[in-house]
Structure formats: structure tokens, C-alpha cells
Amino acid sequence: MIRQVLGFLFTEDKLGVVLIHKRNPEWQRGMWNGVGGKMEELEGPWEAMVREFKEETGLFIDSWKPEFTLKAPENVVFVFSAFSDLAKKMVTTTAEAVELQRVIHIPGRVDVLPNLNYLIPMCLYSDHLKGTVINYPS
Numbered sequence: 384m385i386r387q388v389l390g391f392l393f394t395e396d397k398l399g400v401v402l403i404h405k406r407n408p409e410w411q412r413g414m415w416n417g418v419g420g421k422m423e424e425l426e427g428p429w430e431a432m433v434r435e436f437k438e439e440t441g442l443f444i445d446s447w448k449p450e451f452t453l454k455a456p457e458n459v460v461f462v463f464s465a466f467s468d469l470a471k472k473m474v475t476t477t478a479e480a481v482e483l484q485r486v487i488h489i490p491g492r493v494d495v496l497p498n499l500n501y502l503i504p505m506c507l508y509s510d511h512l513k514g515t516v517i518n519y520p521s
Contacts, residue, residue: 385458388432389419390447391506392440392470397486400503401470402495403439404480415495417502418481419460428461440473440481450505451512455519464506 392401403418405411418439422431432447446465453460475481486507490500505512 386422386428386431387419387458387460388422388428388435388463389417389460389502390432390436390463390465391417391503392436392442392444392473393464393466393486393507394470394483395466395468397466397507399470399483400486400489401440401473401481402484402499404482405496406479411496413494415482415484415492416499417462429463432461432463439477439479441476442469442473444469449514450509451515451517453517453519462502462506 393399401418402415405414405416418436419432420435420439422428423434426434428449429447433443433445436447437443444465444467446467447463448465450462450464453462470483473481473483486503489495489503
């Protein structure tokens with residue numbers, strides 16, 4: 384089973400979110416997504432989220448909160464959110480560009496992974512989902 388993390392860093396006013404312009408994997412190429420990646424062996428989800436975000440944006444964020452878990456037969460994705468105006472100070476540190484984008488401009492965009500249309504609102508407004516495991520069929 385592949386274990387991954389996915390994080391959404393929002394500005395304090397909840398108007399902006401940090402997204403990454405994906406090159407890999409191939410099926411995400413050219414699309415915007417939350418920041419994340421594969422967990423390393425013996426690494427917990429929170430530690431992986433902190434590491435991945437620092438690697439991609441240069442920011443050390445230690446206020447990540449687990450939101451929910453997306454589970455499919457081959458992989459599991461631990462989804463996190465955090466709120467900090469440090470989002471305005473992130474930089475691109477890899478070949479995949481990161482940007483602070485307006486939350487209101489995300490729904491319906493063709494250059495954003497379609498699941499962001501519901502993952503972002505779920506992180507912002509669905510406190511009752513905290514800790515929920517959402518199963519996806521293969």
C-alpha cells in the first residue's frame with residue numbers, strides 16, 4: 384500500500400491557499416494540487432506532511448491538523464490543513480512551482496485537479512469530518 388500525505392495551507396483569512404503545479408506523476412502533469420507526497424518508511428503522517436511542505440515551499444509549518452483520510456485499494460492519502468499567513472512567504476524550492484492562489488477562483492478551473500473542488504471546502508468548513516476515512520473503489 385502506498386502511503387501519501389496532502390496538505391492545504393490557507394491564509395489566516397481563509398481567502399488564499401498554497402497549491403503546487405505538478406510535473407509528476409504523469410496523470411497530474413500541468414495541474415495544480417495541494418502540496419504533499421509519499422511517506423517515507425517509518426514516518427508518520429504528520430511528520431511526512433511537515434517534511435514534504437518544507438521540501439516544496441521552504442516553509443516549516445508545524446500546525447498541520449489531520450482532516451480526513453482518503454483510502455483506495457492501492458493507496459491511502461492523509462489530508463491535512465493549516466492556517467498561517469506564512470503562506471504569503473513560501474517560495475518554489477523544486478522543479479514544481481508553488482503559488483498562493485485565491486480559494487474563490489479554484490472551483491471549475493480546468494487546470495486544477497477536480498477533487499480540489501470538494502477537498503478544499505471539506506478542509507475549510509467540515510469540522511464534523513475530522514478523522515473520517517473515505518473509501519474509494521478501485
